[in-house]
Amino acid sequence: MPFQLPDLPFAKDALAPVMSAETLEFxxxxxxxxxxxxxxxxIADQQQLSGASLIDVVRDAKSAGNNKLFNNSAQLWNHSFFWQCLAPSQGQKPSGRLAELISDAFGSEEQLLQKLQEEAVNHFSNGWAWLVLDRDLLxxxxxxxxxxxxxHEGMVxxxxxxxxxxxYYIDYRNERPRFAQTVLSSIVNWDFVAQNLDGKGFDRANQEGSEARSPELTT
Structure with missing residues:
Protein backbone atom coordinates (compact mmCIF):
# COMPACT_ATOMS: atom_id res chain seq x y z
CA MET A 1 0.00 0.00 0.00
CA PRO A 2 1.31 3.49 -0.79
CA PHE A 3 0.67 5.09 2.59
CA GLN A 4 1.48 3.69 6.01
CA LEU A 5 0.43 4.27 9.59
CA PRO A 6 3.44 6.21 10.95
CA ASP A 7 5.00 5.05 14.18
CA LEU A 8 4.25 7.08 17.28
CA PRO A 9 7.24 9.25 18.32
CA PHE A 10 6.92 7.87 21.87
CA ALA A 11 5.83 4.69 23.66
CA LYS A 12 2.08 4.23 23.95
CA ASP A 13 2.21 4.69 27.72
CA ALA A 14 4.64 7.64 27.64
CA LEU A 15 1.96 10.35 27.84
CA ALA A 16 0.11 8.86 30.80
CA PRO A 17 -1.73 9.96 32.85
CA VAL A 18 -2.52 12.92 30.54
CA MET A 19 -3.24 10.56 27.65
CA SER A 20 -3.49 6.87 28.44
CA ALA A 21 -2.12 3.93 26.51
CA GLU A 22 -5.73 2.82 26.02
CA THR A 23 -6.58 6.10 24.31
CA LEU A 24 -3.61 5.68 21.99
CA GLU A 25 -4.61 2.07 21.27
CA PHE A 26 -7.90 3.38 19.93
CA ILE A 43 -6.75 5.95 -4.53
CA ALA A 44 -6.17 2.38 -5.68
CA ASP A 45 -8.13 2.86 -8.89
CA GLN A 46 -7.15 6.49 -9.56
CA GLN A 47 -4.26 6.29 -11.97
CA GLN A 48 -3.66 10.07 -11.91
CA LEU A 49 -2.70 9.77 -8.22
CA SER A 50 -0.17 7.01 -8.75
CA GLY A 51 3.02 8.09 -7.02
CA ALA A 52 1.40 11.22 -5.57
CA SER A 53 2.48 12.28 -2.10
CA LEU A 54 -0.05 12.42 0.71
CA ILE A 55 -0.15 16.23 0.50
CA ASP A 56 -0.75 16.04 -3.25
CA VAL A 57 -3.61 13.60 -2.67
CA VAL A 58 -5.21 15.92 -0.10
CA ARG A 59 -5.01 18.93 -2.42
CA ASP A 60 -6.20 17.01 -5.47
CA ALA A 61 -9.18 15.61 -3.54
CA LYS A 62 -10.10 19.09 -2.33
CA SER A 63 -9.93 20.69 -5.78
CA ALA A 64 -11.85 17.79 -7.35
CA GLY A 65 -14.59 17.92 -4.72
CA ASN A 66 -13.89 14.30 -3.74
CA ASN A 67 -15.06 14.66 -0.15
CA LYS A 68 -14.58 11.04 0.87
CA LEU A 69 -10.94 10.99 -0.26
CA PHE A 70 -10.31 14.45 1.16
CA ASN A 71 -11.72 13.56 4.58
CA ASN A 72 -9.67 10.39 4.91
CA SER A 73 -6.39 11.65 3.46
CA ALA A 74 -6.57 14.95 5.36
CA GLN A 75 -7.23 13.08 8.60
CA LEU A 76 -4.27 10.83 7.85
CA TRP A 77 -2.05 13.92 7.57
CA ASN A 78 -3.64 15.81 10.49
CA HIS A 79 -3.09 12.90 12.86
CA SER A 80 0.46 12.30 11.63
CA PHE A 81 1.20 15.95 12.48
CA PHE A 82 -0.70 15.83 15.78
CA TRP A 83 1.32 13.00 17.32
CA GLN A 84 4.51 14.96 16.76
CA CYS A 85 3.00 17.92 18.63
CA LEU A 86 3.03 15.86 21.84
CA ALA A 87 5.84 14.71 24.10
CA PRO A 88 6.14 13.12 27.55
CA SER A 89 5.76 15.71 30.29
CA GLN A 90 9.24 16.94 31.26
CA GLY A 91 8.59 20.58 32.05
CA GLN A 92 9.22 21.66 28.46
CA LYS A 93 8.83 25.36 27.65
CA PRO A 94 9.05 27.47 24.47
CA SER A 95 12.38 29.24 24.00
CA GLY A 96 14.35 31.29 21.50
CA ARG A 97 12.55 32.79 18.52
CA LEU A 98 9.35 30.91 19.38
CA ALA A 99 9.24 32.46 22.85
CA GLU A 100 9.77 35.91 21.31
CA LEU A 101 6.94 35.41 18.80
CA ILE A 102 4.64 34.21 21.59
CA SER A 103 5.47 37.28 23.65
CA ASP A 104 4.85 39.60 20.69
CA ALA A 105 1.52 38.02 19.76
CA PHE A 106 0.03 36.99 23.10
CA GLY A 107 2.10 38.55 25.88
CA SER A 108 3.11 35.27 27.50
CA GLU A 109 3.03 31.49 27.14
CA GLU A 110 0.18 31.36 29.68
CA GLN A 111 -1.95 33.73 27.60
CA LEU A 112 -1.22 31.77 24.42
CA LEU A 113 -2.29 28.52 26.07
CA GLN A 114 -5.41 30.13 27.49
CA LYS A 115 -6.48 31.39 24.05
CA LEU A 116 -5.64 28.05 22.44
CA GLN A 117 -7.67 26.27 25.11
CA GLU A 118 -10.61 28.61 24.52
CA GLU A 119 -10.41 27.97 20.78
CA ALA A 120 -10.42 24.21 21.36
CA VAL A 121 -13.24 24.24 23.90
CA ASN A 122 -15.49 26.64 22.00
CA HIS A 123 -15.05 24.90 18.65
CA PHE A 124 -18.45 23.43 17.80
CA SER A 125 -18.50 19.69 17.17
CA ASN A 126 -15.49 17.87 15.69
CA GLY A 127 -12.30 19.45 14.44
CA TRP A 128 -8.86 20.81 15.27
CA ALA A 129 -7.48 23.83 17.12
CA TRP A 130 -4.38 25.22 15.39
CA LEU A 131 -1.45 27.47 16.16
CA VAL A 132 -0.20 28.75 12.82
CA LEU A 133 2.34 31.18 11.45
CA ASP A 134 1.05 33.85 9.08
CA ARG A 135 3.74 36.20 7.75
CA ASP A 136 5.85 36.03 10.94
CA LEU A 137 2.79 36.47 13.16
CA LEU A 138 1.42 33.70 15.36
CA HIS A 152 -5.53 27.10 3.15
CA GLU A 153 -3.23 29.81 1.87
CA GLY A 154 -1.12 31.51 4.54
CA MET A 155 -1.57 28.86 7.23
CA VAL A 156 1.83 27.46 8.20
CA TYR A 168 -10.49 12.35 24.79
CA TYR A 169 -13.58 10.30 25.56
CA ILE A 170 -11.78 7.33 27.14
CA ASP A 171 -9.75 9.45 29.57
CA TYR A 172 -12.00 12.48 30.05
CA ARG A 173 -15.45 11.27 28.96
CA ASN A 174 -17.23 14.38 27.64
CA GLU A 175 -15.00 16.89 29.46
CA ARG A 176 -13.29 18.60 26.55
CA PRO A 177 -12.25 21.61 28.69
CA ARG A 178 -10.34 19.39 31.12
CA PHE A 179 -8.74 17.49 28.25
CA ALA A 180 -7.59 20.67 26.50
CA GLN A 181 -6.26 22.27 29.68
CA THR A 182 -4.38 19.14 30.75
CA VAL A 183 -2.76 18.47 27.39
CA LEU A 184 -1.79 22.08 26.74
CA SER A 185 -0.31 22.58 30.19
CA SER A 186 1.90 19.51 30.22
CA ILE A 187 2.61 17.52 27.03
CA VAL A 188 3.12 20.08 24.24
CA ASN A 189 6.27 19.28 22.26
CA TRP A 190 7.61 22.83 22.10
CA ASP A 191 10.75 21.67 20.28
CA PHE A 192 8.57 20.45 17.41
CA VAL A 193 6.54 23.66 17.42
CA ALA A 194 9.76 25.71 17.22
CA GLN A 195 11.12 23.51 14.44
CA ASN A 196 8.04 24.26 12.34
CA LEU A 197 8.89 27.96 12.27
CA ASP A 198 11.03 27.04 9.25
CA GLY A 199 7.81 26.57 7.26
CA LYS A 200 8.44 22.86 6.67
CA GLY A 201 5.81 21.50 9.03
CA PHE A 202 3.73 20.24 6.12
CA ASP A 203 6.55 17.93 5.05
CA ARG A 204 7.02 16.52 8.56
CA ALA A 205 3.69 14.70 8.29
CA ASN A 206 3.86 14.00 4.57
CA GLN A 207 4.42 10.63 2.94
CA GLU A 208 5.65 9.87 -0.54
CA GLY A 209 3.36 7.75 -2.65
CA SER A 210 4.32 4.64 -4.56
CA GLU A 211 3.91 4.11 -8.26
CA ALA A 212 1.21 1.68 -9.28
CA ARG A 213 2.74 -1.54 -10.54
CA SER A 214 1.67 -2.85 -13.89
CA PRO A 215 0.52 -6.49 -13.93
CA GLU A 216 3.33 -8.82 -14.95
CA LEU A 217 2.94 -10.36 -18.37
CA THR A 218 2.62 -14.10 -18.42
CA THR A 219 3.42 -16.42 -21.24
Whole structure:
Protein backbone atom coordinates (compact mmCIF):
# COMPACT_ATOMS: atom_id res chain seq x y z
CA MET A 1 0.00 0.00 0.00
CA PRO A 2 1.31 3.49 -0.79
CA PHE A 3 0.67 5.09 2.59
CA GLN A 4 1.48 3.69 6.01
CA LEU A 5 0.43 4.27 9.59
CA PRO A 6 3.44 6.21 10.95
CA ASP A 7 5.00 5.05 14.18
CA LEU A 8 4.25 7.08 17.28
CA PRO A 9 7.24 9.25 18.32
CA PHE A 10 6.92 7.87 21.87
CA ALA A 11 5.83 4.69 23.66
CA LYS A 12 2.08 4.23 23.95
CA ASP A 13 2.21 4.69 27.72
CA ALA A 14 4.64 7.64 27.64
CA LEU A 15 1.96 10.35 27.84
CA ALA A 16 0.11 8.86 30.80
CA PRO A 17 -1.73 9.96 32.85
CA VAL A 18 -2.52 12.92 30.54
CA MET A 19 -3.24 10.56 27.65
CA SER A 20 -3.49 6.87 28.44
CA ALA A 21 -2.12 3.93 26.51
CA GLU A 22 -5.73 2.82 26.02
CA THR A 23 -6.58 6.10 24.31
CA LEU A 24 -3.61 5.68 21.99
CA GLU A 25 -4.61 2.07 21.27
CA PHE A 26 -7.90 3.38 19.93
CA UNK A 27 -7.01 6.85 18.63
CA UNK A 28 -3.77 5.92 16.86
CA UNK A 29 -4.21 2.16 16.52
CA UNK A 30 -7.76 2.18 15.22
CA UNK A 31 -8.95 5.64 14.11
CA UNK A 32 -5.69 6.78 12.51
CA UNK A 33 -5.14 3.35 10.98
CA UNK A 34 -8.63 3.42 9.48
CA UNK A 35 -7.84 6.71 7.68
CA UNK A 36 -4.71 5.12 6.21
CA UNK A 37 -6.58 2.04 5.04
CA UNK A 38 -9.47 3.99 3.52
CA UNK A 39 -7.17 6.47 1.76
CA UNK A 40 -5.27 3.62 0.13
CA UNK A 41 -8.52 1.97 -0.94
CA UNK A 42 -9.86 5.18 -2.47
CA ILE A 43 -6.75 5.95 -4.53
CA ALA A 44 -6.17 2.38 -5.68
CA ASP A 45 -8.13 2.86 -8.89
CA GLN A 46 -7.15 6.49 -9.56
CA GLN A 47 -4.26 6.29 -11.97
CA GLN A 48 -3.66 10.07 -11.91
CA LEU A 49 -2.70 9.77 -8.22
CA SER A 50 -0.17 7.01 -8.75
CA GLY A 51 3.02 8.09 -7.02
CA ALA A 52 1.40 11.22 -5.57
CA SER A 53 2.48 12.28 -2.10
CA LEU A 54 -0.05 12.42 0.71
CA ILE A 55 -0.15 16.23 0.50
CA ASP A 56 -0.75 16.04 -3.25
CA VAL A 57 -3.61 13.60 -2.67
CA VAL A 58 -5.21 15.92 -0.10
CA ARG A 59 -5.01 18.93 -2.42
CA ASP A 60 -6.20 17.01 -5.47
CA ALA A 61 -9.18 15.61 -3.54
CA LYS A 62 -10.10 19.09 -2.33
CA SER A 63 -9.93 20.69 -5.78
CA ALA A 64 -11.85 17.79 -7.35
CA GLY A 65 -14.59 17.92 -4.72
CA ASN A 66 -13.89 14.30 -3.74
CA ASN A 67 -15.06 14.66 -0.15
CA LYS A 68 -14.58 11.04 0.87
CA LEU A 69 -10.94 10.99 -0.26
CA PHE A 70 -10.31 14.45 1.16
CA ASN A 71 -11.72 13.56 4.58
CA ASN A 72 -9.67 10.39 4.91
CA SER A 73 -6.39 11.65 3.46
CA ALA A 74 -6.57 14.95 5.36
CA GLN A 75 -7.23 13.08 8.60
CA LEU A 76 -4.27 10.83 7.85
CA TRP A 77 -2.05 13.92 7.57
CA ASN A 78 -3.64 15.81 10.49
CA HIS A 79 -3.09 12.90 12.86
CA SER A 80 0.46 12.30 11.63
CA PHE A 81 1.20 15.95 12.48
CA PHE A 82 -0.70 15.83 15.78
CA TRP A 83 1.32 13.00 17.32
CA GLN A 84 4.51 14.96 16.76
CA CYS A 85 3.00 17.92 18.63
CA LEU A 86 3.03 15.86 21.84
CA ALA A 87 5.84 14.71 24.10
CA PRO A 88 6.14 13.12 27.55
CA SER A 89 5.76 15.71 30.29
CA GLN A 90 9.24 16.94 31.26
CA GLY A 91 8.59 20.58 32.05
CA GLN A 92 9.22 21.66 28.46
CA LYS A 93 8.83 25.36 27.65
CA PRO A 94 9.05 27.47 24.47
CA SER A 95 12.38 29.24 24.00
CA GLY A 96 14.35 31.29 21.50
CA ARG A 97 12.55 32.79 18.52
CA LEU A 98 9.35 30.91 19.38
CA ALA A 99 9.24 32.46 22.85
CA GLU A 100 9.77 35.91 21.31
CA LEU A 101 6.94 35.41 18.80
CA ILE A 102 4.64 34.21 21.59
CA SER A 103 5.47 37.28 23.65
CA ASP A 104 4.85 39.60 20.69
CA ALA A 105 1.52 38.02 19.76
CA PHE A 106 0.03 36.99 23.10
CA GLY A 107 2.10 38.55 25.88
CA SER A 108 3.11 35.27 27.50
CA GLU A 109 3.03 31.49 27.14
CA GLU A 110 0.18 31.36 29.68
CA GLN A 111 -1.95 33.73 27.60
CA LEU A 112 -1.22 31.77 24.42
CA LEU A 113 -2.29 28.52 26.07
CA GLN A 114 -5.41 30.13 27.49
CA LYS A 115 -6.48 31.39 24.05
CA LEU A 116 -5.64 28.05 22.44
CA GLN A 117 -7.67 26.27 25.11
CA GLU A 118 -10.61 28.61 24.52
CA GLU A 119 -10.41 27.97 20.78
CA ALA A 120 -10.42 24.21 21.36
CA VAL A 121 -13.24 24.24 23.90
CA ASN A 122 -15.49 26.64 22.00
CA HIS A 123 -15.05 24.90 18.65
CA PHE A 124 -18.45 23.43 17.80
CA SER A 125 -18.50 19.69 17.17
CA ASN A 126 -15.49 17.87 15.69
CA GLY A 127 -12.30 19.45 14.44
CA TRP A 128 -8.86 20.81 15.27
CA ALA A 129 -7.48 23.83 17.12
CA TRP A 130 -4.38 25.22 15.39
CA LEU A 131 -1.45 27.47 16.16
CA VAL A 132 -0.20 28.75 12.82
CA LEU A 133 2.34 31.18 11.45
CA ASP A 134 1.05 33.85 9.08
CA ARG A 135 3.74 36.20 7.75
CA ASP A 136 5.85 36.03 10.94
CA LEU A 137 2.79 36.47 13.16
CA LEU A 138 1.42 33.70 15.36
CA UNK A 139 -2.31 33.13 15.08
CA UNK A 140 -4.81 30.76 16.65
CA UNK A 141 -7.68 29.29 14.67
CA UNK A 142 -9.73 26.13 14.34
CA UNK A 143 -10.89 24.00 11.44
CA UNK A 144 -13.92 21.73 11.26
CA UNK A 145 -13.95 17.98 10.80
CA UNK A 146 -11.04 16.90 8.54
CA UNK A 147 -10.18 20.37 7.25
CA UNK A 148 -6.46 21.08 7.25
CA UNK A 149 -3.95 23.93 6.73
CA UNK A 150 -2.74 22.05 3.65
CA UNK A 151 -5.56 23.61 1.62
CA HIS A 152 -5.53 27.10 3.15
CA GLU A 153 -3.23 29.81 1.87
CA GLY A 154 -1.12 31.51 4.54
CA MET A 155 -1.57 28.86 7.23
CA VAL A 156 1.83 27.46 8.20
CA UNK A 157 1.13 24.75 10.80
CA UNK A 158 3.03 24.89 14.08
CA UNK A 159 0.81 22.95 16.51
CA UNK A 160 -2.59 21.32 16.60
CA UNK A 161 -4.93 19.84 19.18
CA UNK A 162 -7.44 17.21 18.11
CA UNK A 163 -10.87 17.96 19.52
CA UNK A 164 -12.78 15.07 18.00
CA UNK A 165 -14.44 13.09 20.79
CA UNK A 166 -12.32 10.03 20.08
CA UNK A 167 -9.30 12.08 21.21
CA TYR A 168 -10.49 12.35 24.79
CA TYR A 169 -13.58 10.30 25.56
CA ILE A 170 -11.78 7.33 27.14
CA ASP A 171 -9.75 9.45 29.57
CA TYR A 172 -12.00 12.48 30.05
CA ARG A 173 -15.45 11.27 28.96
CA ASN A 174 -17.23 14.38 27.64
CA GLU A 175 -15.00 16.89 29.46
CA ARG A 176 -13.29 18.60 26.55
CA PRO A 177 -12.25 21.61 28.69
CA ARG A 178 -10.34 19.39 31.12
CA PHE A 179 -8.74 17.49 28.25
CA ALA A 180 -7.59 20.67 26.50
CA GLN A 181 -6.26 22.27 29.68
CA THR A 182 -4.38 19.14 30.75
CA VAL A 183 -2.76 18.47 27.39
CA LEU A 184 -1.79 22.08 26.74
CA SER A 185 -0.31 22.58 30.19
CA SER A 186 1.90 19.51 30.22
CA ILE A 187 2.61 17.52 27.03
CA VAL A 188 3.12 20.08 24.24
CA ASN A 189 6.27 19.28 22.26
CA TRP A 190 7.61 22.83 22.10
CA ASP A 191 10.75 21.67 20.28
CA PHE A 192 8.57 20.45 17.41
CA VAL A 193 6.54 23.66 17.42
CA ALA A 194 9.76 25.71 17.22
CA GLN A 195 11.12 23.51 14.44
CA ASN A 196 8.04 24.26 12.34
CA LEU A 197 8.89 27.96 12.27
CA ASP A 198 11.03 27.04 9.25
CA GLY A 199 7.81 26.57 7.26
CA LYS A 200 8.44 22.86 6.67
CA GLY A 201 5.81 21.50 9.03
CA PHE A 202 3.73 20.24 6.12
CA ASP A 203 6.55 17.93 5.05
CA ARG A 204 7.02 16.52 8.56
CA ALA A 205 3.69 14.70 8.29
CA ASN A 206 3.86 14.00 4.57
CA GLN A 207 4.42 10.63 2.94
CA GLU A 208 5.65 9.87 -0.54
CA GLY A 209 3.36 7.75 -2.65
CA SER A 210 4.32 4.64 -4.56
CA GLU A 211 3.91 4.11 -8.26
CA ALA A 212 1.21 1.68 -9.28
CA ARG A 213 2.74 -1.54 -10.54
CA SER A 214 1.67 -2.85 -13.89
CA PRO A 215 0.52 -6.49 -13.93
CA GLU A 216 3.33 -8.82 -14.95
CA LEU A 217 2.94 -10.36 -18.37
CA THR A 218 2.62 -14.10 -18.42
CA THR A 219 3.42 -16.42 -21.24
Missing amino acids: HWGKHHRAYVTKTNEL KITSLHDADTPIV PLFTLDVWEHA
